[in-house]
Amino acid sequence: xxxxxxxxxxxxxxxxxxxxxxxxxxxxxxxxxxxxxxxxxxxxxxxxxxxxxxxxxxxxxxxxxxxxxxxxxxxxxxxxxxxxxxxxxxxxxxxxxxxxxxxxxxxxxxxxxxxx
Amino acid sequence: xxxxxxxxxxxxxxxxxxxxxxxxxxxxxxxxxxxxxxxxxxxxxxxxxxxxxxxxxxxxxxxxxxxxxxxxxxxxxxxxxxxxxxxxxxxxxxxxxxxxxxxxxxxxxxxxxxxxxxxxxxxxxxxxxxxxxxxxxxxxxxxxxxxxxxxxxxxxxxxxxxxxxxxxxxxxxxxxxxxxxxxxxxxxxxxxxxxxxxxxxxxxxxxxxxxxxxxxxxxxxxxxxxxxxxx
Numbered sequence: 001x002x003x004x005x006x007x008x009x010x011x012x013x014x015x016x017x018x019x020x021x022x023x024x025x026x027x028x029x030x031x032x033x034x035x036x037x038x039x040x041x042x043x044x045x046x047x048x049x050x051x052x053x054x055x056x057x058x059x060x061x062x063x064x065x066x067x068x069x070x071x072x073x074x075x076x077x078x079x080x081x082x083x084x085x086x087x088x089x090x091x092x093x094x095x096x097x098x099x100x101x102x103x104x105x106x107x108x109x110x111x112x113x114x115x116x
Numbered sequence: 117x118x119x120x121x122x123x124x125x126x127x128x129x130x131x132x133x134x135x136x137x138x139x140x141x142x143x144x145x146x147x148x149x150x151x152x153x154x155x156x157x158x159x160x161x162x163x164x165x166x167x168x169x170x171x172x173x174x175x176x177x178x179x180x181x182x183x184x185x186x187x188x189x190x191x192x193x194x195x196x197x198x199x200x201x202x203x204x205x206x207x208x209x210x211x212x213x214x215x216x217x218x219x220x221x222x223x224x225x226x227x228x229x230x231x232x233x234x235x236x237x238x239x240x241x242x243x244x245x246x247x248x249x250x251x252x253x254x255x256x257x258x259x260x261x262x263x264x265x266x267x268x269x270x271x272x273x274x275x276x277x278x279x280x281x282x283x284x285x286x287x288x289x290x291x292x293x294x295x296x297x298x299x300x301x302x303x304x305x306x307x308x309x310x311x312x313x314x315x316x317x318x319x320x321x322x323x324x325x326x327x328x329x330x331x332x333x334x335x336x337x338x339x340x341x342x343x344x345x346x347x
Contacts, residue, residue, distance in 0.1 A: 007324060008230045018220035025216060025341075029209045032191050032346055042347075049342035053335055060223045060331045062324075068134070069141035070149050074159055081170040088174050092181035099184050 007062040017059045024052050158325045162332045165294075169336050172287050173343055179279040188275035190345045193266070194258070208345045211254050212337065215295075218247035219334040222302075222327045229323035234309050237323060241306035244330060248299040255292045259285075284344070291340060294333050302326055 028048040031041055058064040063071055142148050149156045180187055191204040198206065225240035262268045262284070266275060273281040305326045314320050 008227060011224055011227055014220060014223040014227065018216070018223075021216045021219070022213065025209070025212050028342065028346060029205065029212075032205050035191075045342050045346045049338055052338045056219065056331055056335045056338065060219055060334075061328055067141065067150060068138045070151060070156070070159065072138060073149070074163060077163060078166050078170065081167070081174065084170070084174050085177065088178045089181065092178040095178075095182035096184065099182065103184065 007065055009059075009062075009065075013059065017055050021052055021055060024048050024055075028052075152321050152325075154321060154325050155328070158328050162328065165332065165336075169287075169290070169339070172283075172290065173339060176283040176287060176344065179283060180277075183277040183279050185277040187277050188273065188280050190347075193262070193275065194345065205345060207254065207258055208341065211251055211258075212341055214247050214251050214254070215334050215337050218244045218251070219331055221247065222330045226324045226327045229309065229320035232315075232318065232320065234312065234315065234320075237320075238306045238310035241302050241309065241323070241326075245299045245302040245306065248295050248302070248330075248333075252292055252295050252299065255288065255295075259288075287340060287344060291333070291336055294336070298330050298333050302330060 025048075028045060031044045031048075036044065063074070141150070190208075192202075194206075194208050195202045195204045196206045197203075221240045222244045225237050225244060228234075228237040228240060268275065268281045268284070270282045270285045272278050305322055308314070309320070309323065314322065
């Protein structure tokens with residue numbers, strides 16, 4: 001009946017996850033603080049973000065104790081967003097290149113779009 | 117769900133593990149999600165909200181890639197001057213820690229609700245709501261700073277790309293609205309819990325369901341923090 005009536009887990013687990021989230025947030029803040037750039041920056045940002053999201057969803061939102069039928073129904077549909085991201089990235093790069101062609105020089109572009 | 121009508125005799129609930137369990141749960145003319153309906157509905161709502169924020173963040177990515185004007189550096193835009201030195205992005209870091217703390221107190225509130233310690237539960241929920249209100253307050257401070265001192269508008273931006281203004285106000289505004297709604301939601305449920313509204317039935321699922329909403333708001337902030345402020 002434990003499972004049907006509600007999710008109950010030791011407080012200590014929540015405190016540990018809470019601490020971990022603090023550490024991960026601090027680490028991702030330090031990425032910015034120490035001005036890491038390029039691939040390393042992006043990799044670290046995304047890694048810390050996914051770890052935090054995973055902890056929140058699995059422990060705080062109790063998804064790791066739910067039945068797989070519910071877990072799959074929740075986690076699989078958002079993957080469609082990755083397709084959208086892929087499409088929009090291609091589209092945005094194309095827009096950027098056509099803007100370059102249309103506006104000509106970079107300096108002219110800046111003058112054109114910059115607010116007065 | 118003891119009160120559910122059992123008109124069609126349900127097959128025995130075998131707890132098959134792995135993907136066979138998924139097939140068993142989904143197959144036949146039966147209930148697919150063996151959780152209280154309120155929880156299932158909250159998850160459906162959160163899933164739809166995921167697509168809203170996913171769409172916003174994708175739109176932000178699109179305009180940021182395609183703009184030919186330099187993007188303002190969030191690290192400098194959101195810096196605070198503390199003791200004469202500008203600390204980069206510190207305001208956002210503080211907001212992040214506040215929201216994470218509120219998630220922690222919420223998780224413990226759910227725990228106390230199921231132990232039927234309603235005073236502790238309500239106190240923790242009210243603490244969660246207070247931290248949420250703090251977060252919204254800091255956000256109002258941040259918006260004021262950007263609008264009044266920096267002159268950022270949804271349609272223009274003296275710091276660089278005008279899309280910075282539009283996406284910033286849209287994404288953080290929508291998230292702030294979610295936090296504000298959550299504060300009201302949590303305060304309402306907390307007061308009901310405190311008043312003993314759920315004592316008779318002993319059913320404290322509403323606390324867990326409200327908690328799901330709150331953790332989701334925190335979850336969205338994790339993505340906004342990474343993509344908008346750190347990227």
